[in-house]
Amino acid sequence: MNSVVYWLNQADEIVDVNDEWDNFALDNDGNEVVRDKVIGKPLFNFIVGESTRMFVDNLLRRARLRYQETHKFYRCDSPDVKRFMEMRIVPEDRDLLRLEHTIIRREVMTPPVYYQYSPTIKHPYRRCSICNKVLHQSVWCEGSDLIRALPQSSVDAIDAIDVIYHVCPTCIYQLI
Template identity: 40%
Template sequence: MSDDRGFPADGEEFGLSYWLDVGDVIVEVSPGWEDFAQENGGDGIEAKKVLGRNLLSFVHGDVTRMYVRSLVQSARMLRRPICRTYRCDSPDMRRFMEMRLTLENSGLLRWEHRTLRTEPLSRRIEFAVGSAGRSRRIVVRCSICNRLKASGGWCEPDRYEAPLPAVEATVPVIYGVCPDCLGGRSTISASG
């Protein structure tokens, strides 16, 4: 069973998976991939558009790319599963997730994802990757915990006071990794 965005229901086993070859090229996706892509407005993430492409072509921000590379290298070098929690929010829901990277006997690296729990955001907020016009400020968003860098530190997305006109519905972001997540002190927990 899955939630309204195609992720496994809270506490379910890993449901969404993909496999990487030694060059970090996506060579296989799990059977539910197409449904997940469609349910999440998947322009660009349908199986035919991800197979044969390097994983890092889907990762935004230099710090985030370094983080992903270190996870992949650790799983391959240590030859044991690597598990990490992260957030994959929708515009109105916090989704607390877990990923597991496992090096298989075939040499392929299996990357799996599952939902640990969800909770509503206090207000709807959308983000767009890219450059901002001269009148808009780009905000740094942590790729792991989804918090935003504000003048007073890092805060939850729905608590961010955007310096944008009230009619603006989308906050322009670049992706990075906050000091807590980079240092292994993630603010994400499996329980509420």
């Protein structure tokens, strides 16, 4: 599996992306984020959730400040596949960061879990953008475990789990 690679200038605008970016976008219904539509745009236009933005911003600042390569493990799941990912941030020069996202391994998600971003409803679940866990009764758990914990009738009644994006305490701690 090739890495998705893109480059950011100091304003966090996307300067370039590799071919794998388009392949990944198209595989994941990302017609709005194919190459032509993202070049020159701020990366943060494409990151949903204030705490997730702060998390990524923090990583980028750190890479620039220390001027050294840094890496982070995270999850980028689809409804039926857990994708274990690594992000590497490499300062190429003072004005250019290279970001590489690589799939390390995949596992089947059973049962599959569908989410929808629902910032306006009253009690959305919180989903960690880094490890993809969901907060349920004070515990951050796998989405498939949440589905199993819910009564079957309520699972049948919904198309997707309503979430807002967050970063869980474990992932925040790993940033320190």
